[in-house]
Amino acid sequence: MTVLTTSVPERSLLLYHPFVRVAVAGISFAALMAAPSFLPAYFVEIGFKLLLYIVLAEAWNLLAGYCGLVSLGSSSFFGLGAYLTVGLLNHTDSGIGLALAASALVAMALALVMSRGLFRLRGLYFTVGTLALAEALRLLVVNVPWFGGASGLFVSADLPEIAELFRDAALLLVVTSLVMTLATGSRFSVLLRAVRDDEDAASQVGVRAFRVKLAALMVASALIAIAGGLQAIKLGAIEPYGSFGLQWSVDPLAIVIIGGLGMRFGAIVGAIFFVAVGELLAEYPELHVAITGVILIILIRCAPRGLCGLLETALRRAGLTKVASS
Amino acid sequence: MATRTSQAALSAPLPVLKRLLPVALLTIAAAWTSTSAKAADEIVIGASIPLSGPLAGFGSFQKWGYSRAVDEVNKAGGITIDGRKMPVRLVLRDDKTDPNVTAANTESLLSRDQARALLGSCTPALVNAGALVAERKKIPLVTGCNPLEAFKSVRKWNYAWDLFFHEPELAAIPFRVLDDLKLETNKKVAIFHDNGPDGQVVGGMLWPQMAKAAGYEVVQNASFPVDNTQFNSLVAEAKAKGAEVVLVDAITPQAVSIRKQIASAGYAPKLLVIEKGAEPVQFAEALGKLADGVLVGGYWDPSFPYPDAKDLATAFESETKLTFSQHIADSYAAAQILLDAIASAGSLDPEKINAAVAKTDKTYVVGPIKFDESHTAKLPLAMLQWQGGKTSIVWPADRATGKILFPVP
Numbered sequence: 001m002t003v004l005t006t007s008v009p010e011r012s013l014l015l016y017h018p019f020v021r022v023a024v025a026g027i028s029f030a031a032l033m034a035a036p037s038f039l040p041a042y043f044v045e046i047g048f049k050l051l052l053y054i055v056l057a058e059a060w061n062l063l064a065g066y067c068g069l070v071s072l073g074s075s076s077f078f079g080l081g082a083y084l085t086v087g088l089l090n091h092t093d094s095g096i097g098l099a100l101a102a103s104a105l106v107a108m109a110l111a112l113v114m115s116r117g118l119f120r121l122r123g124l125y126f127t128v129g130t131l132a133l134a135e136a137l138r139l140l141v142v143n144v145p146w147f148g149g150a151s152g153l154f155v156s157a158d159l160p161e162i163a164e165l166f167r168d169a170a171l172l173l174v175v176t177s178l179v180m181t182l183a184t185g186s187r188f189s190v191l192l193r194a195v196r197d198d199e200d201a202a203s204q205v206g207v208r209a210f211r212v213k214l215a216a217l218m219v220a221s222a223l224i225a226i227a228g229g230l231q232a233i234k235l236g237a238i239e240p241y242g243s244f245g246l247q248w249s250v251d252p253l254a255i256v257i258i259g260g261l262g263m264r265f266g267a268i269v270g271a272i273f274f275v276a277v278g279e280l281l282a283e284y285p286e287l288h289v290a291i292t293g294v295i296l297i298i299l300i301r302c303a304p305r306g307l308c309g310l311l312e313t314a315l316r317r318a319g320l321t322k323v324a325s326s
Numbered sequence: 327m328a329t330r331t332s333q334a335a336l337s338a339p340l341p342v343l344k345r346l347l348p349v350a351l352l353t354i355a356a357a358w359t360s361t362s363a364k365a366a367d368e369i370v371i372g373a374s375i376p377l378s379g380p381l382a383g384f385g386s387f388q389k390w391g392y393s394r395a396v397d398e399v400n401k402a403g404g405i406t407i408d409g410r411k412m413p414v415r416l417v418l419r420d421d422k423t424d425p426n427v428t429a430a431n432t433e434s435l436l437s438r439d440q441a442r443a444l445l446g447s448c449t450p451a452l453v454n455a456g457a458l459v460a461e462r463k464k465i466p467l468v469t470g471c472n473p474l475e476a477f478k479s480v481r482k483w484n485y486a487w488d489l490f491f492h493e494p495e496l497a498a499i500p501f502r503v504l505d506d507l508k509l510e511t512n513k514k515v516a517i518f519h520d521n522g523p524d525g526q527v528v529g530g531m532l533w534p535q536m537a538k539a540a541g542y543e544v545v546q547n548a549s550f551p552v553d554n555t556q557f558n559s560l561v562a563e564a565k566a567k568g569a570e571v572v573l574v575d576a577i578t579p580q581a582v583s584i585r586k587q588i589a590s591a592g593y594a595p596k597l598l599v600i601e602k603g604a605e606p607v608q609f610a611e612a613l614g615k616l617a618d619g620v621l622v623g624g625y626w627d628p629s630f631p632y633p634d635a636k637d638l639a640t641a642f643e644s645e646t647k648l649t650f651s652q653h654i655a656d657s658y659a660a661a662q663i664l665l666d667a668i669a670s671a672g673s674l675d676p677e678k679i680n681a682a683v684a685k686t687d688k689t690y691v692v693g694p695i696k697f698d699e700s701h702t703a704k705l706p707l708a709m710l711q712w713q714g715g716k717t718s719i720v721w722p723a724d725r726a727t728g729k730i731l732f733p734v735p
Contacts, residue, residue, distance in 0.1 A: 041436075042434065042437035044437075045433045139551060142552070143521070149522075150451075150520065150522040150552050151450070151451075151476075151522065152451070154480060154481070231426065235425070235426065235429050235455065235458070236458045236462070237455060239425060241424075241425075241553075242426045242451070242455075247426075288420065289420075
């Protein structure tokens with residue numbers, strides 16, 4: 001039996017009112033765009049990193065959390081975006097916006113081309129397939145002389161200030177949030193979850209599973225490629241081991257698991273936690289990897305639904321949210 | 327079904343979260359403000375170095391070298407800035423052998439820790455990533471551990487300075503050793519090199535040119551990805567072509583694999599040079615007796631006639647109970663150069679410190695250092711050979727501490 005708690009309905013209604021949501025989103029966006037003007041440089045840099053991680057984690061959450069496509073191939077699209085953006089900036093007159101948009105389109109095209117092969121694989125086999133794609137792309141870049149081999153490439157254009165990059169990353173986050181809101185709050189979200197929960201059953205009732213997965217993969221790939229392009233511009237230099245590094249696949253996974261797999265705010269909460277822990281432990285370079293690992297183990301053991309799951313339970317107990325129980 | 331009253335609801339875990347959130351925010355803010363406050367009372371120098379990942383071996387030596395130079399200055403009372411003695415604080419961050427992390431760390435060192443000057447990481451990819459940030463922020467960075475051509479190829483530097491070996495000199499050494507020591511071979515050379523920045527320059531370009539100039543025939547020149555692990559086919563080809571001189575440029579894990587695969591193939595070249603990867607003691611530890619006879623170019627040894635050279639190695643070995651590495655010397659010297667420049671500037675103004683680094687003209691533990699117009703200082707080279715788990719200098723004759731094992735045992 002599904003019921004709604006009604007002890008504090010006014011507060012629930014206020015929080016879920018569309019007008020309030022739009023207002024909160026608008027104020028948050030304005031605050032983000034204004035942030036570099038008044039925040040110290042350190043927070044702007046950490047903010048940029050945070051925004052990038054949120055985008056990567058949102059994209060991974062769309063794939064794995066909502067569509068059941070557990071990918072370890074984020075680094076392939078991240079590196080692709082980085083190399084394409086730097087290549088376009090170095091060899092054409094395209095500005096940053098155009099270079100990033102082109103990178104997103106190429107990443108979508110790659111996702112389209114690879115989908116036939118990747119979607120023949122399911123479960124763990126799909127995960128290994130995406131990992132192989134990232135590795136193949138890295139080796140291609142290492143061995144083809146156009147890409148500068150292991151030495152990589154340097155951005156020859158003048159690099160923008162971190163404040164400008166922060167605002168670009170904030171815009172990317174807004175686009176990502178809109179995409180995620182559409183993908184998780186519309187009919188499409190039902191299709192995604194149907195494919196995630198039982199692809200065969202979904203197909204039996206008329207869901208075109210291939211198209212649903214392809215749409216999720218293309219959208220996620222585009223977002224990840226733009227993030228890769230922004231990171232490349234910030235660094236001013238790229239090389240295959242850093243740009244196609246496994247950490248760009250593993251970090252979003254860890255962030256989403258910490259925040260809450262398949263939960264709307266899992267990526268954001270997880271990214272804040274991940275970046276904050278990284279910064280707080282930066283003073284202990286010998287220990288931080290071990291401490292981060294211990295924190296992850298404790299979190300996964302004690303909060304299998306992530307921090308958002310903990311928070312949701314707390315809010316439910318407080319009667320501040322609609323709850324489904326049977 | 328159970329309904330809750332507002333009071334009961336608000337006594338559930340939410341208040342805990344409510345209380346924790348401000349505490350967490352205050353902690354982060356306090357950490358940041360205390361860092362800023364500290365920075366005003368001390369001279370902060372930052373370094374992002376590889377303390378984990380494939381290059382962690384190098385990073386541990388760098389950490390020791392940088393820390394020793396800073397500790398010595400602090401023991402002497404610090405550095406006088408605007409008439410006031412100030413202690414030096416070295417902030418180290420682990421870049422996990424990832425250039426992305428090096429860049430992020432370097433930015434944090436400047437913005438969060440308020441570092442006034444920087445020391446570099448190790449290998450071209452890592453050093454260049456940090457140096458590009460230093461260049462953008464107009465903060466001086468002094469580094470070793472980055473071959474000079476790889477450093478110069480990035481851009482014209484204004485704030486980054488590098489003291490290390492020059493690749494053309496390193497590439498010439500095997501042929502000079504063969505000539506000077508009159509070592510007889512069939513003059514057939516096989517070259518294996520990774521496609522990293524220095525591998526491409528030394529193995530792909532310089533060795534073939536120098537072999538030809540010295541009258542040797544290059545029967546094989548094979549390039550491989552930096553993280554390759556299978557070399558059997560390369561080794562088999564070199565063996566089949568009868569190369570008696572094998573020149574390798576690879577990082578340590580690959581260098582160890584290559585040496586093992588040469589041995590397992592029953593291939594016995596007379597001369598085996600492994601640049602880069604055969605330098606750290608981990609190479610000899612991983613190979614045991616197989617390391618004996620392997621040659622590697624070296625830019626430092628405690629026997630070199632420079633101030634404190636012997637003491638530095640002794641101090642390292644007594645403190646850590648490990649065998650010294652050349653990297654303790656270039657990192658120690660890099661830190662000393664930077665500290666001397668700060669003292670000479672008498673100011674924490676990055677422009678003044680940078681101008682003082684440019685004027686460096688002194689003999690340090692690695693030899694005389696004077697930067698040229700491309701911001702580089704060449705370290706003189708020798709040829710080292712692994713013999714019984716330790717390196718001996720076998721060339722040039724005036725610096726030799728041992729006799730060359732030839733052919734490779």
